[in-house]
Amino acid sequence: MKLRFTPEDEAFRHDIACWLARKLCGPFAQLKYRGGPGDEHSFVAERKVWEQHMARDNWLCVGWPKAWGGRELSISQQVIFHEEYAKAGGPGLLGHIGAGLAGPTLIAFGSDSQKQRFLPGILTGEQYWCQGYSEPGAGSDLANVRTKAELDNKSGQWRINGQKIWTSLAHEADWCFMLVRTEPGSRGHKGLSFLLVPMKQAGVTIRPIQQITATSEFNEVFFDDAVTDSNNLVGQPGQGWHIAMVLLGFERGVSTLGQQMQFANELKDIIAIAKSNGAAQDASIRQRIAKAWSGLTIMRHHALRHAQRTTRW
């Protein structure tokens, strides 16, 4: 696969680079290169203000259709956007799960009222999302999800019980999109549904998982009789696996590119440090750097390949 940039794409590159140079300064200069992996807790409030600033010029949901408030950029222009954002030191985006995953999935599968209710908060950078897929017994084997949701016909609400794990940014999220088992006794990828659940309620407990960096991007999230309205089911009951897989297609494509480009910035810093302090003379360190570079290059090609296959609406 080869990505070529047209003269129009290069003109777009110039526009976004100029916008970033003009805006990522003054009070926002302190956010440059901040908020990435291992630095998740830095400048959280300020980064939200930055995201809302981006939103005012419509730079948060660049791939969404214009009909739903996005810029409807082509894949190559989305790649350019992420490249320039990383090059300018754009801070880690707390809203990327909403903009890159929840939003595109709702556009593809949500009802009109779900789109009208949830998309504006993502576009303006005011509503944050997290992803409730993984469980202690459902990681690589995701179809082993055990968290249950039962529809209470009297209250008209889904009642959710179970545990999710590795839930990035759950502590900042207003909403969680979840893969849950709605058909009692079902197994594997059958009987699963895709549910939108408010995080700020008594039945949801968030416990941070501390990483070696001493920060905690991830959380364990416990659902004990948590509730959500019946109209927060996306698609049909039992369609959860299909919707969840389409969402993962978005995750593996353009949405991942931004993160990889931040990793590329970090690697650039490591190489500069290794050159300046003499560590680059050590053959084993050179090997490790080369391995990291190869890994990043492979990740980038995978993401570009997936991005081209991703569902378009």
Ligand SMILES: Cc1cc2nc3c(=O)[nH]c(=O)nc-3n(C[C@H](O)[C@H](O)[C@H](O)COP(=O)(O)OP(=O)(O)OC[C@H]3O[C@@H](n4cnc5c(N)ncnc54)[C@H](O)[C@@H]3O)c2cc1C
């Ligand atoms: C940065 C990051 C952010 C994440 N954020 C979220 C999030 O927000 N929400 C969410 O739901 N999840 C999230 N995850 C979880 C992630 O997407 C995976 O589901 C999870 O990491 C894999 O599950 P596990 O940790 O239980 O590993 P396991 O499934 O236990 O796998 C452990 C190891 O065993 C190997 N393995 C497993 N099964 C087999 C097999 N049958 N044969 C051979 N080898 C096997 C795997 O390849 C792996 O090396 C995140 C992960 C990362 C790294």
